[in-house]
Amino acid sequence: MTFEMGEETREVQGTWDISTYKYLIDGAGMKLLVDSMKEKKIRGIKCPQCETVYVPGPTFCRKCYIDIDEVVEIGETGVVMSYAVEMADVRGNPLEEFRLTAMIKLDGADTWIIGTISGMDWHDARIGMRVKAFWVDEPVGSLADIDRFEAI
Numbered sequence: 712m713t714f715e716m717g718e719e720t721r722e723v724q725g726t727w728d729i730s731t732y733k734y735l736i737d738g739a740g741m742k743l744l745v746d747s748m749k750e751k752k753i754r755g756i757k758c759p760q761c762e763t764v765y766v767p768g769p770t771f772c773r774k775c776y777i778d779i780d781e782v783v784e785i786g787e788t789g790v791v792m793s794y795a796v797e798m799a800d801v802r803g804n805p806l807e808e809f810r811l812t813a814m815i816k817l818d819g820a821d822t823w824i825i826g827t828i829s830g831m832d833w834h835d836a837r838i839g840m841r842v843k844a845f846w847v848d849e850p851v852g853s854l855a856d857i858d859r860f861e862a863i
């Protein structure tokens with residue numbers, strides 16, 4: 712399968728089963744994030760020394776190696792830094808509809824989060840595109856409280 716891509720993109724074919732990976736997540740910063748998502752807000756932690764804003768926030772600055780705890784509110788709009796178009800699931804079974812998954816740098820944050828972009832043709836997706844988060848109707852305090860992102 713070959714797709715037409717813009718100059719800034721690279722096509723990688725094959726299967727990548729990410730269900731075999733294990734992730735280590737900073738508990739306090741993740742709790743801050745999911746608790747705020749229950750109120751349809753996104754919060755991170757800012758380093759007072761280098762002013763880096765992390766989402767989810769770690770308990771120490773990755774650059775300065777100092778403890779940090781300044782909570783800051785992050786925008787629900789941001790910029791697409793990278794994206795992937797999925798045509799099949801991790802087992803290679805074709806999806807009924809493509810899925811556009813992106814790394815998004817939210818306004819006010821220096822780190823990226825992952826999100827699904829809906830409501831557009833994947834051919835029109837671009838790095839640098841502005842997107843906005845849309846919430847589920849009744850957030851429960853989970854990363855899934857952001858239902859999707861849409862281009863703005």
Ligand SMILES: [Zn+2]
Pocket residue numbers: 758759760761762763772773774775776
């Ligand atoms: Zn710092």
